[in-house]
Amino acid sequence: MRGDEAKRVCPGINLVQVPVARGKANLNLYRSAGAEVVAILASKGKCERASIDEVYLDLTDAAKEMLLQAPPDSPEGIFMEAAKSNILGLPADASEKEKNVRAWLCQSEADYQDKLLACGAIIVAQLRVRVLEETQFTCSAGIAHNKMLAKLVSGMYKPAQQTVVPSSSVQDLLASLPVKKMKQLGGKLGSSLQDDLGVETIGDLLSFTEEKLQEQYGVNTGFDHIIYIPTTI
Template sequence: MGCFYVQVEQRKNPELRGLPMAVVQYNSWQGGRLIAVSYEAQRCGVKHSMRGAESKQVCPQIQLVQVPVARGKADLNSYWSAGSEVSSVVSILSRKGRCERASIDEVYLDLTDAAETMLAEAPPERLEAIEEEALKSHVLGLDNEDRSEAKENVRRLLCKSNADRRDKLLACGALIVAELGLLVLKETEFTCSAGIAHNKMLAKLASGMNKPAQQTVVPLSSVKGLLESLPIRKMKQLGGELGSSLQSDLGVNTVGDLLQFSEEKLQEHYGINTGGISGEEVEGRLLPKSYGPGKTFPGPQALKTISSLSSALT
């Protein structure tokens, strides 16, 4: 569920939909810190690291919505209430498979059984019609330069009778996820993007490729091309110290570089657990593992002494 705070504000004020906008923190210094940026604003060059005043310079037409204030502090109740509605989203998704809630607005869904059932009982190639939402899917490796033929290309791929069985399961997954996305929109007014692949890592990567409210499918034939030039730091758990170590110690900058090393060689450097191959499955968990509160003290409000920190905490 992309730009969650933005979606909450757009649901309250539908006129903001489709416009470049951002939600800013209640502190008004330099226009407030951006805590959520719409995709329209991102395409104009607005970044989460900016403050409101800077975002106006980059995108003069941006709409800035301030976090509500109660008793002189940020009032996040509307966002928390909306966040609790994500539980209903998880409930919708869990109708089709095992759900693992990874954060307030991110869920992994294991569709193996549902896809197997569809493939056995109503495979895509036997369907009289494919839902429009599924035909909007982005399929990695599919040449869709001619947008007028894009949906027909997707239809042919999803309904390919002689496809590899694993890709047929992905096609079933695409149909199921398209249906679920429409249900989420109908019941919550929130949109979500999805990545459909054979493991969590690939699904996570694909989910961010086409936003907002779109889904991306990763066929087996496209995996190598996707990973070959992918910066190592875009991989889950490789954005921090481990990623830095791979770059400095082994000269690894892309996943393609990493794949040149054997599992044994990686274990020599990083141990059996870290240097091994992950077969992580989707866990049945409906609540995120943890919540992380944070606060930024910019400019003249920056915390420089122990006493100022103590005052802020009290």
């Protein structure tokens, strides 16, 4: 919503004007603040700036290293620390959070990738504490196996919280999500999916095979599969 529109809706609102340079908003102050945060995040993985206040962080190697160092059969620290995150697909009862995380990671179908996500969540929590202590900024984060999912949930619980997307929760998360709400599908590709295939939600899209989609849009129209944590300042 633009400032003049906000004034019409709420006449008493006080709008703050950012510094201006050459007729445009001067965002150097925000860029400098973002650089402080990136310097901290980069201590644990490769950072990719997505916007002035958002970063993708690849924690794959750091998560693998943490998992290697955990006791093989009783990763108590992982249970307790991962329980501090919002984990999609688990019961929301706060009093049973650690128990639910333990059940998730110990179930027979829990795989190596789930445990990597739990380690990623611990690392992100530690980084967010460092950011707060060293810069006074709070961050929200999403932890998932690709950028789209991480971005999608990074703002689900705010402020200053983080959300994990286990592989088993992906289908439910996406089932009712409008195609246009998915990152990278808000433009021409999303419109093409709606027009060509008649889909309205990501759940509709899942009814098509990978081969069908490749036939329609080409093999190169795809996405990566790495643990990414987009951190919103």
